[in-house]
Amino acid sequence: MPTTLSDKHLQGFLGSDEYVGIAPAVKAAHEALHSGKGLGNDFIGWLNLPTDYDKDEFARIKVAAEKIKSNSDIFVVIGIGGSYLGARAAIEFIKSPNYNALCKDTPQIYYTGNSISSNALAELLEICEGKDVSINMISKSGTTTEPAIAFRVFREMLEKKYGKDGAKDRIFCTTDKARGTLKQLADREGYETFVVPDDVGGRYSVLTAVGLLPIAVSGADIDALMQGARDAQDKFADPDLDKNDCYKYAAIRNMLYNKGKTTEILVSYEPAFTLMNEWFKQLYGESEGKDQKGIFPASVIFSTDLHSMGQYIQDGRRNLFETVVLFDSVQREIKLGTDPENVDGLNFLSGKTMEFVNRKAFEGTVLAHNDGGVPNVVLTVDKMDEYNLGYLIYFFEKACAISGYILGVNPFNQPGVESYKKNMFALLGKPGYEDQKAALEARLK
Numbered sequence: 001m002p003t004t005l006s007d008k009h010l011q012g013f014l015g016s017d018e019y020v021g022i023a024p025a026v027k028a029a030h031e032a033l034h035s036g037k038g039l040g041n042d043f044i045g046w047l048n049l050p051t052d053y054d055k056d057e058f059a060r061i062k063v064a065a066e067k068i069k070s071n072s073d074i075f076v077v078i079g080i081g082g083s084y085l086g087a088r089a090a091i092e093f094i095k096s097p098n099y100n101a102l103c104k105d106t107p108q109i110y111y112t113g114n115s116i117s118s119n120a121l122a123e124l125l126e127i128c129e130g131k132d133v134s135i136n137m138i139s140k141s142g143t144t145t146e147p148a149i150a151f152r153v154f155r156e157m158l159e160k161k162y163g164k165d166g167a168k169d170r171i172f173c174t175t176d177k178a179r180g181t182l183k184q185l186a187d188r189e190g191y192e193t194f195v196v197p198d199d200v201g202g203r204y205s206v207l208t209a210v211g212l213l214p215i216a217v218s219g220a221d222i223d224a225l226m227q228g229a230r231d232a233q234d235k236f237a238d239p240d241l242d243k244n245d246c247y248k249y250a251a252i253r254n255m256l257y258n259k260g261k262t263t264e265i266l267v268s269y270e271p272a273f274t275l276m277n278e279w280f281k282q283l284y285g286e287s288e289g290k291d292q293k294g295i296f297p298a299s300v301i302f303s304t305d306l307h308s309m310g311q312y313i314q315d316g317r318r319n320l321f322e323t324v325v326l327f328d329s330v331q332r333e334i335k336l337g338t339d340p341e342n343v344d345g346l347n348f349l350s351g352k353t354m355e356f357v358n359r360k361a362f363e364g365t366v367l368a369h370n371d372g373g374v375p376n377v378v379l380t381v382d383k384m385d386e387y388n389l390g391y392l393i394y395f396f397e398k399a400c401a402i403s404g405y406i407l408g409v410n411p412f413n414q415p416g417v418e419s420y421k422k423n424m425f426a427l428l429g430k431p432g433y434e435d436q437k438a439a440l441e442a443r444l445k
């Protein structure tokens with residue numbers, strides 16, 4: 001099975017009665033989601049997306065990816081939040097966090113529009129000098145400030161370099177099918193566009209063109225990715241909590257939360273999972289953190305962070321639980337040799353693989369953290385490839401929706417994100433925000 005859940009390291013933290021107790025809430029959440037009658041039901045297009053997607057567009061994504069691969073040294077992905085994290089997470093997971101340094105026949109991929117740092121954008125423009133560049137502007141709303149600024153700068157750069165007509169062939173836009181300024185601009189300029197379906201929110205959009213075009217440009221197999229998601233869609237449709245690991249995960253999160261475990265730390269022993277951690281944090285943070293409740297999603301990479309955050313997890317405030325994502329096999333193995341003089345004292349590891357050592361690090365850690373009062377959910381994934389990633393993505397997406405319904409929130413909106421934007425627009429003098437400006441400025445004096 002590509003993703004399985006073990007509750008072995010929850011022993012002593014959750015009793016079997018508690019699973020029985022939460023089962024009706026899980027069943028209700030399942031029914032709300034599958035009947036399309038739950039909160040936020042206009043954003044559940046991701047539920048059947050692995051089987052129900054636009055096949056013509058999927059083919060067009062592959063054609064665009066081939067074109068980009070053949071004429072570009074650099075591919076720039078412009079987007080933020082759900083319009084950025086999934087693509088990058090998938091590319092780092094499947095290929096490598098060092099993707100750009102690998103020997104390959106696909107373009108370098110850079111990400112921008114995910115901050116307002118002029119240092120970062122100026123540096124990327126410099127990197128692009130003298131190189132052939134294509135860009136993918138991704139924004140569901142088409143109005144998000146960070147990517148809009150980067151897009152304006154890159155369009156200008158491309159038009160200067162290739163002329164308006166030449167630039168047109170190198171600009172790809174992924175946005176709403178009809179609404180928004182980005183769609184209007186793309187139509188006016190004749191840029192190729194891809195669609196974020198109306199009923200798929202940003203943080204659930206990695207398996208749409210939002211993620212698929214950049215992932216395909218990296219040379220990863222998007223058919224296998226979708227196949228994994230399809231198999232997960234099928235596997236996790238069973239309403240029975242005992243037979244559905246995805247629902248079990250959602251239930252466990254809520255049971256622990258109700259006992260004061262208000263922070264979940266997603267743990268991986270693979271550095272290539274770092275961006276998956278970030279994707280997970282947006283998915284769960286925006287879905288559940290509202291109405292003054294919700295688990296705070298955090299993340300670490302072990303053993304790296306055992307040397308920084310390990311102290312807190314072992315000994316700090318006891319409001320934590322961990323969800324560990326393990327991989328059953330590694331693609332590349334290193335075996336440790338023997339040093340006749342044993343200067344480093346490591347001969348007890350001679351002949352052992354690093355994966356073996358990594359596994360013992362996990363085993364030692366999970367027991368220590370259990371002893372320190374930290375419950376651990378363990379998810380085991382076969383390996384780090386496209387198929388398993390598609391499966392895992394769907395697992396997390398569906399568990400998030402079910403978990404949010406159990407919690408009693410709308411897992412598909414993010415009203416809280418607007419507050420800072422309104423203030424920023426007022427302070428910047430954006431038309432329509434004049435009234436708030438003076439009051440905010442007074443508070444900053």
Ligand SMILES: O=P(O)(O)OC[C@H]1O[C@H](O)[C@H](O)[C@@H](O)[C@@H]1O
Binds near residue numbers: 138139142143144414
């Ligand atoms: O794709 P966009 O419309 O540009 O949105 C990008 C991101 O920004 C917003 O502020 C939302 O909080 C996120 O859920 C979204 O993924």
